[in-house]
Amino acid sequence: MITIFLTAYGKVFLVRKNGGDDDEKLRLSTKSVAAFPVEYLNEPITDPPSAPETLLLKRLISAGSFGKCYTTIYSNQTYVVKVVPEAKYRPSEVDALISCGRDGHKSIAQYVATYRKGSDIWIVQEYVPGYEVAERIANHEYSFDELKCCDIFKQLIDAVKHIHEKRYIHGDLKMENIIFVDDGMDQIKLVDFGAASYNSKRNKWNDVPRYTIDYAPPEALQHPEYATYSASFDIWCLGATLYSIFMGHTPSIFMDAPIDM
Numbered sequence: 001m002i003t004i005f006l007t008a009y010g011k012v013f014l015v016r017k018n019g020g021d022d023d024e025k026l027r028l029s030t031k032s033v034a035a036f037p038v039e040y041l042n043e044p045i046t047d048p049p050s051a052p053e054t055l056l057l058k059r060l061i062s063a064g065s066f067g068k069c070y071t072t073i074y075s076n077q078t079y080v081v082k083v084v085p086e087a088k089y090r091p092s093e094v095d096a097l098i099s100c101g102r103d104g105h106k107s108i109a110q111y112v113a114t115y116r117k118g119s120d121i122w123i124v125q126e127y128v129p130g131y132e133v134a135e136r137i138a139n140h141e142y143s144f145d146e147l148k149c150c151d152i153f154k155q156l157i158d159a160v161k162h163i164h165e166k167r168y169i170h171g172d173l174k175m176e177n178i179i180f181v182d183d184g185m186d187q188i189k190l191v192d193f194g195a196a197s198y199n200s201k202r203n204k205w206n207d208v209p210r211y212t213i214d215y216a217p218p219e220a221l222q223h224p225e226y227a228t229y230s231a232s233f234d235i236w237c238l239g240a241t242l243y244s245i246f247m248g249h250t251p252s253i254f255m256d257a258p259i260d261m
Contacts, residue, residue: 010087050116055072092197093193128179131180132178132179133245134174134178149246164231169199169231171195172237173192173215173237174237174240174241195211216236220233249251
């Protein structure tokens with residue numbers, strides 16, 4: 001399959017060449033990608049183009065074992081750049097972002113482009129200025145009642161449903177990956193597709209690059225070499241996330257005692 005981007009009448013189109021007459025054409029939202037030259041939106045995903053010289057890293061937002069996230073300003077608009085060492089780059093993360101975060105879903109942070117910069121891969125995404133749900137709870141700034149928990153969870157379910165319909169697994173659903181769009185806390189965005197995988201019967205737990213233990217299902221903690229990695233993983237994580245939002249802490253039942261499976 002070959003993925004290319006075209007532009008016509010001010011709109012950006014994604015064309016997937018399947019090698020037959022059933023080529024798929026999708027019109028894409030231009031809200032966040034309009035500032036980027038079209039040539040930089042052309043993906044060979046496994047070999048990204050060089051980053052534009054004017055794309056500079058600004059404020060460090062977060063850092064982890066798989067990369068660091070910074071803000072950047074491009075054409076007077078703020079974006080997020082995830083900087084990943086090439087050795088840890090997973091093309092499946094960008095594949096998932098293109099499929100799930102390129103069509104303007106209101107509860108998924110929008111994907112913009114992928115570049116190469118020296119020995120790093122830069123993944124550019126929509127900037128979501130609000131706070132993580134986990135931050136609000138950890139700082140004891142807010143206590144979410146049942147109605148608010150339901151509102152957050154409904155939006156999260158809609159985002160995960162969209163991901164699963166695209167035949168992907170998010171793989172790391174948790175409070176830290178849910179961000180409020182603004183201080184009004186009426187809308188959320190799901191971020192971080194670093195653990196995303198295409199939903200295949202061949203997926204095994206040993207193929208999963210990472211997950212958060214506090215949210216993981218039992219089969220991830222015992223004998224992962226025998227377990228199939230499927231969309232049911234996200235369903236368990238949804239339940240653990242709802243519990244965490246409502247109770248203010250993650251489930252601990254699997255951390256206190258070994259599991260006999």
